[in-house]
Amino acid sequence: MKLKERRMFPVINKIRDSLMESEKDIGVLVDVYQFTEIEKTFSKEEVEFALRYLNGKGYFVLRVDRAGYVLTSKGYDEWLFPEGENNSKGIFISYAVKDASLAGKLKNELEKEGLNVFLAHEDIEPTEKWRDKIIADLKSSHTFIALRTKNYLGRPYTEQECGFALALNKRILTISIDTNVEDMGFCSEFQGERFEIGQELEIFEFCKKQLS
Numbered sequence: 102m103k104l105k106e107r108r109m110f111p112v113i114n115k116i117r118d119s120l121m122e123s124e125k126d127i128g129v130l131v132d133v134y135q136f137t138e139i140e141k142t143f144s145k146e147e148v149e150f151a152l153r154y155l156n157g158k159g160y161f162v163l164r165v166d167r168a169g170y171v172l173t174s175k176g177y178d179e180w181l182f183p184e185g186e187n188n189s190k191g192i193f194i195s196y197a198v199k200d201a202s203l204a205g206k207l208k209n210e211l212e213k214e215g216l217n218v219f220l221a222h223e224d225i226e227p228t229e230k231w232r233d234k235i236i237a238d239l240k241s242s243h244t245f246i247a248l249r250t251k252n253y254l255g256r257p258y259t260e261q262e263c264g265f266a267l268a269l270n271k272r273i274l275t276i277s278i279d280t281n282v283e284d285m286g287f288c289s290e291f292q293g294e295r296f297e298i299g300q301e302l303e304i305f306e307f308c309k310k311q312l313s
Contacts, residue, residue: 108143112151115139120172120181127177131161132169155180191242192218192312193271195262197252203301204248210305216312239265244272244312249280274311276304 119135139148152170155161160176163169172181192211196204208218219238239245245266253259266273275293278300296304 108147109151109154112139112143112147113155115142116148116151116155117181127172127174131172135169189243190215190217191238192216192244192246193239193242193262193266194218194220194246194248195253195259195266196220196248197250197256197259199252200248200250203304206301207246207248207305207308211308211312214309214312235262236265239271240269242271244274246274246276246308249275249277251280254280274308276308278304 116136116139119139120131136148136152152161155176156163156170158176158180159173160180161170162173164171194204194207204220208220211218219242239262245262247253247259247263263273277293277295279296279298281295294307296307
């Protein structure tokens with residue numbers, strides 16, 4: 102990838118942030134002057150290059166009078182609010198950062214079974230909007246696994262992921278490690294299983310059995 106193309110992605114992220122803040126909707130004109138603030142960080146040429154890229158992807162349509170761009174339904178669905186197709190083999194592992202090693206081992210074990218496993222610290226590229234990527238993978242996954250350790254309890258993002266999975270009616274597996282299954286709130290009724298610290302092999306086998 103050329104340097105010019107690599108620099109384009111941070112510009113695209115800034116354009117997206119600008120649109121989100123303005124709450125522009127499908128078919129509404131996005132005035133070219135809306136992006137002048139971005140030119141304080143990036144050059145005008147870089148902003149124009151990014152806009153041409155978005156136009157080429159079908160996310161924007163340049164008006165005939167060149168007064169600005171119009172956000173398309175494709176841009177809304179695929180770029181601003183990516184949905185992703187539901188994947189019957191898709192697994193989303195929710196975990197605390199301090200438990201990344203265990204989560205990584207579980208991912209490896211499940212992928213040996215032919216499953217597609219999303220793990221935030223491995224599967225989010227540096228240039229991606231991490232909140233959007235997490236939401237998109239939550240939506241497209243079939244099963245939500247919560248590695249419910251003491252590190253996990255009370256963390257705002259892990260709690261939000263649980264609530265999101267519940268609202269999306271995902272299959273939920275609760276892995277309570279040295280914690281109580283009932284501490285998971287609304288999600289506690291979904292196939293909860295309690296383990297002790299160090300029972301990694303038992304955790305792997307339980308998950309494989311549930312997902313086979």
